[in-house]
Amino acid sequence: MSTIMHSHEYLTQLEEKKARLGHLLNEFGNHELVVIPSKETGYRMRAEFRVWHEGDDLFHIMFNSETKEKYRVDSFAPASQTINEAMDILISQLRPSKTLRKKLFQIDYLTGLSGELVLSLLYHRQLDEEWEAAAENLRSLLSKRFGTVNIIGRARKQKKILGNDFIIEELPVNARTYQFKHIENSFTQPNAEVNCKMIEWAMSQCGSSDGDLLEMYCGAGNFSLPMASKFRRVIGTEIAKPSVNAAQFNIDVNEIENVDIVRLSAEEFTEALKTGRTFSRLNGIDLQAYNFTTVLVDPPRAGLDEDSLKMIQDYPEIIYISCNPETLAENLKMLTQTHELVATALFDQFPFTHHIEAGVKLVKKPV
Numbered sequence: 401m402s403t404i405m406h407s408h409e410y411l412t413q414l415e416e417k418k419a420r421l422g423h424l425l426n427e428f429g430n431h432e433l434v435v436i437p438s439k440e441t442g443y444r445m446r447a448e449f450r451v452w453h454e455g456d457d458l459f460h461i462m463f464n465s466e467t468k469e470k471y472r473v474d475s476f477a478p479a480s481q482t483i484n485e486a487m488d489i490l491i492s493q494l495r496p497s498k499t500l501r502k503k504l505f506q507i508d509y510l511t512g513l514s515g516e517l518v519l520s521l522l523y524h525r526q527l528d529e530e531w532e533a534a535a536e537n538l539r540s541l542l543s544k545r546f547g548t549v550n551i552i553g554r555a556r557k558q559k560k561i562l563g564n565d566f567i568i569e570e571l572p573v574n575a576r577t578y579q580f581k582h583i584e585n586s587f588t589q590p591n592a593e594v595n596c597k598m599i600e601w602a603m604s605q606c607g608s609s610d611g612d613l614l615e616m617y618c619g620a621g622n623f624s625l626p627m628a629s630k631f632r633r634v635i636g637t638e639i640a641k642p643s644v645n646a647a648q649f650n651i652d653v654n655e656i657e658n659v660d661i662v663r664l665s666a667e668e669f670t671e672a673l674k675t676g677r678t679f680s681r682l683n684g685i686d687l688q689a690y691n692f693t694t695v696l697v698d699p700p701r702a703g704l705d706e707d708s709l710k711m712i713q714d715y716p717e718i719i720y721i722s723c724n725p726e727t728l729a730e731n732l733k734m735l736t737q738t739h740e741l742v743a744t745a746l747f748d749q750f751p752f753t754h755h756i757e758a759g760v761k762l763v764k765k766p767v
């Protein structure tokens with residue numbers, strides 16, 4: 401357990417999540433559930449707000465999920481300290497600038513443990529040179545306070561990037577710090593500290609191996625890169641082009657030589673493995689030369705399709721990271737026909753919400 405002090409409210413909800421996940425996983429065997437708690441504030445590296453204008457004033461707003469009513473947000477406890485400080489300064493700079501606030505309807509913040517920042521300003525109007533000059537001034541002012549600051553202006557068919565449309569994140573995993581390019585509007589794990597612990601848990605499930613790791617839904621290589629130290633070679637597959645490009649950047653910048661990333665959907669990759677179907681995006685990769693001993697999957701909420709499930713059943717060890725315990729439990733019905741569940745974990749990525757992030761490890765049953 402962590403050394404963080406937790407409130408009664410947090411612990412009560414965590415207990416409820418443990419019970420709910422335990423209940424779903426119990427039918428596959430009774431295992432000690434490893435629990436990774438979160439900080440209660442300042443844990444989210446991303447936040448999005450609508451903007452409300454009142455005369456010459458403006459502020460961040462959110463909507464109550466039940467009543468749908470808007471409420472003013474001057475600070476946002478779940479978000480990182482960098483985001484909270486940036487919210488304050490940003491509003492004070494936008495308020496006096498007609499150019500920057502005109503028809504501004506949304507502000508998105510992306511930050512990381514590295515402290516770098518991307519601010520996305522979304523408008524219901526076209527952005528001109530005057531906007532660009534004002535935004536550049538804002539960027540240089542914010543850079544004095546935060547270091548690397550990037551601003552993106554978005555409007556219909558327009559995307560103006562001042563600086564970059566990404567941050568370079570630094571994630572400490574076991575004894576090493578990895579650099580990751582996190583792109584605006586792409587998937588990244590929102591809770592950086594719990595994410596690092598989640599990667600460490602996945603690594604702890606693998607002994608050092610002469611075998612290879614097959615990873616599906618790899619994103620920008622969040623697991624692939626640290627996991628590479630445990631395997632001879634890693635192949636990661638991912639559908640989103642920006643994430644695949646970021647993964648390639650991350651491989652290079654971290655000087656990792658045994659990871660290849662291919663832009664194929666899980667369904668396409670399964671087909672390539674099963675039927676030998678060729679894809680030009682697989683050029684230069686000889687799938688027959690791999691000896692996959694472990695498969696890691698981290699699918700979206702829908703879980704795995706039936707063909708992918710069948711495909712991963714061929715391999716000795718499976719690590720399944722899930723953001724939806726219901727589809728995880730559904731998929732486990734099939735996976736436990738061939739594999740035994742040997743480890744389970746709950747990563748509290750989303751405190752004070754009902755969302756559960758889970759991890760399980762399965763090992764092939766003897767035939």
Ligand SMILES: C[S@@+](CC[C@H](N)C(=O)[O-])C[C@H]1O[C@@H](n2cnc3c(N)ncnc32)[C@H](O)[C@@H]1O
Nearest residue numbers: 587617618619622638639640665666698699700
């Ligand atoms: C839950 S995220 C996990 C990403 C990564 N493992 C991480 O930790 O950052 C799921 C990923 O699956 C990708 N994805 C969604 N549908 C896919 C599909 N059919 N085939 C392959 N990847 C897919 C998404 O683009 C996203 O990057």
